[in-house]
Amino acid sequence: MKKTTNKVFIATSLDGYIADQNGSIAWLDTIPEINTIDTGYNSFTESIDALLMGKSTFETLCGFDIEWPYTKPVFVLSNTLKQGDLKFGDKVKVVSGTIAKVLALIHAKGHHHLYIDGGQVIQSFLKEDLIDEMIITVIPILLGGGTALFSSLDKPMEFECTKTIHFLEAIVQNHYKRSRKK
Amino acid sequence: MKKTTNKVFIATSLDGYIADQNGSIAWLDTIPEINTIDTGYNSFTESIDALLMGKSTFETLCGFDIEWPYTKPVFVLSNTLKQGDLKFGDKVKVVSGTIAKVLALIHAKGHHHLYIDGGQVIQSFLKEDLIDEMIITVIPILLGGGTALFSSLDKPMEFECTKTIHFLEAIVQNHYKRSRKK
Secondary structure, eight states, rough: OOOOOEEEEEEETTTTTETTTTSSSSGGGGGGGGGGGGHHHHHHHHHSSEEEEEEHHHHHHHHHHOOOOOOEEEEEEESSSOOOGOOOTTTTTEEOOOOHHHHHHHHHTOOEEEEEEEEHHHHHHTTTOOOEEEEEEESSSSSSSSEOOOOOOOOOOOEEEEEEEEEETTEEEEEEEEEOOO | OOEEEEEEEEEEETTTTEEEESSGGGGGGSSSSGGGSSOOOHHHHHHHSEEEEEEEHHHHHHOOOOOOSSSSSEEEEESSOOOGOOOOTEEEEESSOOOHHHHHHHHHOOOOEEESSSHHHHHHHHHHTTTOOEEEEEEEOOOOSSESSOOSSOOOEEEEEEEEEEEEEEEEEEEEEEEEOO
């Protein structure tokens, strides 16, 4: 069987939130200079074959007045969205069902290295121990509440921090790899 | 008025917990080699004049079969502990009341740079924006639940990540300074 990987590339606050208490991500611009430097996003997306995102992430994206930002195939995991009704409906494929079923479908299309995006989808993948790598950029702000990146798990899960990069003497990006040796 | 600082030196899991769901900190030994290297604890303690810890942290310490580990004065913040009854009662001073009152008392004794330890005390200090520096060592394990380092805040609080150190290609330690410029 071909090797497959599921990877995360995401920013969190220092207290682990991906959106604030109003669902906003405006705090990502706490240190605006971050937008002027290379934080590895392009090299990350070169390492993946396709994206799988959740409904909320997709809807947030649809709310921005932007051109379609992805060059790789994008799958949206949702049991309620209808393919026909979508903004960017020609750019994405809605997939539904269990994670195993969705992964089988995406792998069958030849996409083996996936960018998993969106808090709920990431949490679902973690619950089934299906995340292999996480690149987490920590914005040095305590939000004090919001949408957490991580949630409950049945058992602890060990990673290695393989690399850490310090940007602008202000922001840290940590690269984690799942360690399943034991 | 003399400059005062309140500093944190603590380890958390990747998902931000300081103790697991059973109150245990055994997961700190996920990468046991960490105990064989210098993670800066000694140089940190040289930078402080005294410690202020919470009741739970003190009681956890009392539960270990160890000699008293501190060389600096230690204050235990508690409204219920009685000085006379304590193990290590000759080593610590119980203080009670508001944080402002406790800080005034400790400063009056000539201790201006404090190590603030224990989840609840750290959270209380953060709620009043009284933490100036945090050195957080992140053990690369997702616990999936437990005692969180951070909690709710009335408003967001910005920091700078002034330094990041990568230990054993496995663990990252981030140095944060409160940024109150705005």
